[in-house]
Amino acid sequence: MTTIHTSLDEAGIALWQVDVPGHAFNVLTPEFFEDLDRAIDDVAANPAVRGVILTSGKASGFMAGADVEQILDMQAGGLTPAQGAAWAIANGSVLRKLETCGKPVVAAINGLALGGGLELALACHRRVLLARADIAIGLPEVTLGLLPGAGGTQRLARMLGIEKALPLLLEGRRLDPAKAHATGIVEDLEDSEEALLARAREWLLAGPAGVQPWDVKGYQIPGGAGPLAPHAARSFQARASQLRARQGRYPAPIAILSAVYEGTQVAMDVGLKIEAKYFGTLIGGKVSGNLVRAFLRQNRARKRDLAASGHEPLEVGRLGVIGAGMMGAGIANVAAGAGIDVVLLDTSAEAAQRAQDHAARLRAKEVERGQRSEESAREIVARIRPTADPAGLSGTDLIIEAVFEDRDIKGAVYKDALAGLAPGGVLASNTSTLSIGSLAQGLPDPYRFIGMHFFSPVERMPLVEIIAGPETSPATMADAFALAGRLRKTPILVHDSPGFYTSRVFCTYIDEAMAMLREGVSPALIENAAREAGFPAPPLAVTDEVSLDLQKRVIEQAQRDGLDARFLRAHAExxxxxxxxxxxxxxxxxxxxxxxxxxxxxxxxxxxxLFPLAESQPAADDVAKRLLYIQALESARCLAEGVIDDEASADLGSVLGIGFPAWTGGALSLISTVGVDAFVADCTRFADRAGPRFHPDPAAIEAVRTEAERVRQVRPVLAGEDA
Structure with a gap:
């Protein structure tokens, strides 16, 4: 066996150590299931075996779950619901064989156990977990548009009761060891791997029965099951209504609810078939394909290395941040949390100090939640050095300017920034709209200048737009990507253009809502259609948050810069x-x-x-499409114009940066999801009704078709790559 290393001690305790080769983390590969099947047969047939300890042979964790690349390859190959269900039944039957083999098995969970990894542990007869702060367990399949397909919905509900299990399944929660123990998913916690294995061995030596509670005749699910259970109305009927209202575009939550409702009313083996049926419908659907692809793209973006030319990326030990407002304070806090010393400069010492105090408050909340020790929180806050003296920037490796969005104000602070940079250092601007090329004018080394557009709140938003100006060097791009990765952000490369990528596309979203408002479309219809489409914030509400005077200034700046008419937002002005x-x-x-x-x-x-209602109101679906399609079309234009290099950048930027609905896969993936021809037909219809901004430019549509074909061709190359 290549994935499970086995041994048997003198007391008859077998040890299975999982080490799937070729992967940084253990994943559930076909080879693993084959090896597990053989290992079960071996211990079942060996009378000398009293029980089994199942653990990981990797230092990286217990089991990360399914091989997500394999899932995407199956989806890209046109997997049908029936094939998806058969795949789930085949894998699930091995875990069912494990729990019914007659020998007690204890999972010694010595690291991360997510998705299929936790399902493997649930199929064991007991679970012992290493109580380490960086370990989490959970069933996050819902975030990929799936449900746990190897028995997770059935075992968790039978073990904890339906009321306790549903939130974990529907929200994909990750639990730390203390919460996992309190919830009842694991029976024991230990502080070291030696104690973990000793506790597992001790349990086996006590002679437990190798049978699951739900396989004992007369077993009742805690709290009951079915329509007559005391909790049925709130667990199923009320929750189903809430899910349809909030997550109508996401089929996985309703499928999970249905699998639990139906599966817990029948025997375990029948319940597993019901679960597999729902799993098949999900894995064969477009939404899951979009979410799985987005997950892999985000992981690859975090690892992206632009230093192919041999340049060794800058190791930032001392970071300068100019501007202690919300953005500057957030950048400083995140950098300090990544172990970087930060000099936070503002014209006012009080403002700089308030930014450090902001970091202290956020870190204190982490301590209250048990996510960080007081000592760690103090160390992070101490790395931020607030100052009003530009001399404090001396010796900084990279400086991020985060001052007011005004070209003159930004230019004025660059003198102090350049004086403080260490030799070979990088100057970056956190601008969201101003041209990097124009900001670089007058700088002695424009090739060491770049845009790093963070999103607010910086602590929570995962995206960073890395904006290359006309003279930005590849080495500088590599340095910016390296810093973004160290800050645990997802970077995308964007080329200098009015509004870059995210701001340009975001403006089409709020502008389309304002255009419809002017046409006489009901504001409530606009907002509700956006919510139904899956936007986290409807367009009129989000415009109020970013403010309408800012929109006025942006439009006026575009006019002063002499930009093309398409950037002047005439339909919203x-x-x-x-x-x-x-x-x-x-x-x-x-x-x-x-x-x-x-x-x-x-x-x-x-x-x-101010904007009287039209007598005839459009269908809600058309309102939602206009909000979705105008952003997708603008993304296609960005691709055709070279503002972005590929579909992945557009999709990551739109979902992670501006809240484009994740079920679509992203602004460009939406076009593939609905079909290019159908998309073009709808855009043409909207152009006739709303104006030429919806005209499906041939160059943009051709760019989408070409990119889609390129993505299809590179899939085999990516097969087997770690998530």
Whole structure:
């Protein structure tokens, strides 16, 4: 056996150490299931074996779950629901064989156990977990548009009861060791691997029965099952209504709910078949394919190395951040958390100190939640050195400017930044709209200048746009990517252009909503259609958050810069002007499209007077399509113009940066999801109704077709690559 190393001690305790070759983490490969099947036969037939300890032979973790690359390859190959169900039944039958082999098996979980890894542990008769802070267990399949397909929905519900199991399944929660023990998923915690194995061995030597509770006649699921269970109304009916309202575009949560409801009313073997049926429908669907592909793309982006030319990326030991506002404070906090010393410069010492205090408050909350020790929190905060003296920047390896979005203000701080940079250092701007090429004018080394556009709040938003100016060198790009990776951010490469990528596409989202408002479309219809489409924040609400005076300034800046008419946002400008004229700038003024009160917010009644409703209202589906398709079309234009290099960059940028619905896979993947021809037909229809901005440019559509073909051709090359 190549994936399981076995041994038997003098007391009859077999040790199985899983070490799947060719992978940094153990994953559930076909070879592993074959080896596990043989190992089960061996111990079942050997009377000398009293029990089995199943553990990992890798230092990286217990079992990371399914081979996600294998799943994507099957989906790309046109996997049908029936084939997906058969695959789940084949794998699940091995785990069922494990729990019914007659020999007690204990999982000694000595690292991360997620997805199929936890399902493997659930098929054992007991679980002992290493109580280490970096270890988590959970069933996150729902985040990939799937459900646990190797018995996870059935075993967890039978073990914990349906009420406790459903939140873990529906939300894909990861539990630390203490919570896993308190929840009842693991029976024992130990502080060292030696103690872990000793506890597992001790349990086996006590002579436990090799049978699961649910295989004992008369077993009742805690709390009951079926429509007559006391919790049935809230667990199933109420939750189903909530899921359809909030996650209608995501089929996995409803499938999980159905698998648990149906499967827990029948025998375990029948329940496993029900689970497999629902798994098949999900893995054969487009939504799961999009989410799986997005997951792999995000992992690859984090590992992306632009230093192929032989340049050794800059090792940033001392980072400068200029500007202690929300963005600067967030960047400083994240960098300090990554072990980097940060000099945080602001014109006001008080403002710089407030930024450090911000970091202290956030780290204190981590301590309260048990996520960090007090000593670690103090060390992180101490790495941030607030100052109002530019001399404090001396010797910094990389400086990120995060001041007000004004070309003159940014240019004024570059003198201090350049004076503080160490030889060979990099200067970066956190600009979201201003041209990197124009900001680099007058700099002595424009090839060492780059854009690093973070998103707010920096601590939570995973994306960084790395923006290369006309003269930015490949080495500087590599340095920026290396820093982003160290900050545990997902970087995408964007080439200098008005609005770059995310800001340019985001503007089409809010502008389309304002254009529809001007056409007389009901504001409530616009907002509700956006929610139904899967946007985390509807467009009028999010415009209030970013403010309408900012939109006015951006439009005016584009006019001053003499940009093409398509960047002047003519279809939205009248709405922006009307709202600014009435002082309704958004949340910061107490009202914009919404009115904000202590009790909450509601759409402003005055919108009906300002933008009278049309007699005939469009279908909600068409409103949602306009909001989705205008962003997809703009992404296609960015691809054709060379603003972005590939579909992956567009998809990651749109989902992680501006909240494009994840079920689509991203703004460019949406076109493939609905079909290029259907997309073009709808855009043509919208162009006739709303204007030429929806015209499906032939160059943009051809770029999408070419890129889709390229992605199909590179899939075999990526097969087997670790997630």
């Amino acid at each position: 009248p709405v922006v002007e009307a709202m600014n004229a009435r002082g309704r700038l958004g949340r910061k003024t107490g009202g914009g499209f919404y009115t904000f009160t202590d009790e909450g917010k509601h759409l402003w009644e005055g919108l009906a007077d």
